[in-house]
Amino acid sequence: MKITVCIGSSCHLKGSRQVVEGVQSLIAKHDLKNKVELGGVFCMGKCDTGVSVTVDKAYHSVQPENVEAFFKEAVLKKLA
Numbered sequence: 092m093k094i095t096v097c098i099g100s101s102c103h104l105k106g107s108r109q110v111v112e113g114v115q116s117l118i119a120k121h122d123l124k125n126k127v128e129l130g131g132v133f134c135m136g137k138c139d140t141g142v143s144v145t146v147d148k149a150y151h152s153v154q155p156e157n158v159e160a161f162f163k164e165a166v167l168k169k170l171a
């Protein structure tokens with residue numbers, strides 16, 4: 092599974108760094124390093140709804156405060 096977080100300037104202002112850190116710590120917590128690849132991209136053209144994140148190409152709008160809910164729904168459920 093590949094997770095890509097937008098680190099373009101608009102998403103950066105909305106907290107992409109916290110989103111990346113949140114996802115990183117959740118990957119570690121759930122011991123998913125071998126199953127999940129985390130990458131970054133500069134702008135997905137959806138700045139309005141950032142922070143923009145894709146999971147295997149499916150688009151999600153994630154905020155620092157809902158990283159955990161996003162991770163449960165979009166990552167853990169799919170890997171289960």
Ligand code: FES
Nearest residue numbers: 097099102135137
């Ligand atoms: S900066 Fe993230 S979608 Fe444009």
